[in-house]
Amino acid sequence: MSALPATPPAPANASTDLRERIRTARASLSPAERQVADWVLRQPGTVLSLPVAAIAREAGVSQPTVIRFCRSMGCHGLSDFKLRLAQGNVVHDGARDAAPERAAPPPGTRVLQNTIDALAALQDRLDPRALEAAVALVDAAHRIDLYGFGSSGVVAADAQTKFFRYGIPANAYSDPYLVSMSLNVLQAGDVVIAISKSGALPELQTAVERVRELGVRVIAVTAPHSALAALADVVLPADMDANVADRSMVARLLHLALLDALVLEVALRKGSAIPQDRQLPE
Template structure:
């Protein structure tokens, strides 16, 4: 008898079971997230094999809603959610780093989630306005300090690839010197994750005094965004641990779109495409 008692199965749907947690949290979720919860509870096996777009379609919600639902359940993103659903173990005090997952998956999933959110919220009219400014500019300067300087240099290279002159500056002293040659009709593209760097704000304020137009690639609602003529929004959720890395990916994606659209408008994209690298 005692042997049978020691081998009895564990109680199903224990507090660490993700499905139980979904059931418990369901009343407090938004209506859209509740739709995702209901679909997951009906299809706990199917969700493991579907991408975010398919899950959103099946649940009748947007892709960012699926990601928000996953985070409401204490997961970093969809991949983390699937892993925990499969394991049936998402105790609140379990550190995500302790869960066995492929190396680098958190960074990749955070980037995918942020790009999906950007795509869902992006206003094509904003990109069109930025393209118009760059297309008509006499001179194109790119300002970015720290890791944003790497993005500025990458964008300069992309412009060069399509035969469009541009200048990237990542040193505050060189930025101040560039102000001596800027004039009305030129464009400055200012790049910053936070949009709150004092040196960059000061430079952009002086740029505006010269009558130069400004495109900011930064967090919406930031001080830098307030100074710009056009803002290409690259906000990153505060809950993302690797915000700098994700922000850089968003900046590169937005600027790649800007460069390509300007090149297409100038008719130079086809002539310079597919260059060996």
């Protein structure tokens, strides 16, 4: 499975002109990242006001490439890159003696930008083979159960509704007691989709261990390399930078996106189970 490179450590002097770092690192960048570097060096002011999609379009690259470039420059994502570039612009314009203030992002933009960054990274990181394996398991399942506690329970319920939308029976459980009761009816040939941001919740891990003993296949929508991921037959990874302040919010949206992709691909595979002229309520 492909993965984004680990975020390089931030330089000791955060006010160092980022443009100088870009010029220094340019030769070591991939050709696509070099396109982003060249565009940023030509438009250091414009980049501050553009979303990732516009930057990618202007530089002639994909959105994940823009995120990779930001991380190659030692930044946590596009928002961090813009902030450091703005600080460098202040220094470059002659304010070397004054420490630039860390301006608060406009209301609502931080979570939106973090989500955009995370989704772009997910698009680049997701292994199509893992999604295909998950689709095959769900398509062949006699019974589909979704387990998710806390905010993950909301995601499980949403996925259940999406399955229903395409005429696919599914059951969502967000209560540990109901999960334990569901084990009484699970059997080989069934599938459990376990959802967790951290993949370290003891109650969920215990339930999944019991599920495996029954011969039931498990799909985990969770952080890779977690305890839950280690128990699963297939992992749909939803990890993100540890420095993102709103990780729970962003993780929930990543989980929703992954499960939407799974539901749609299963529905497309079943084909005839979805009449073409059926009007689905919004």
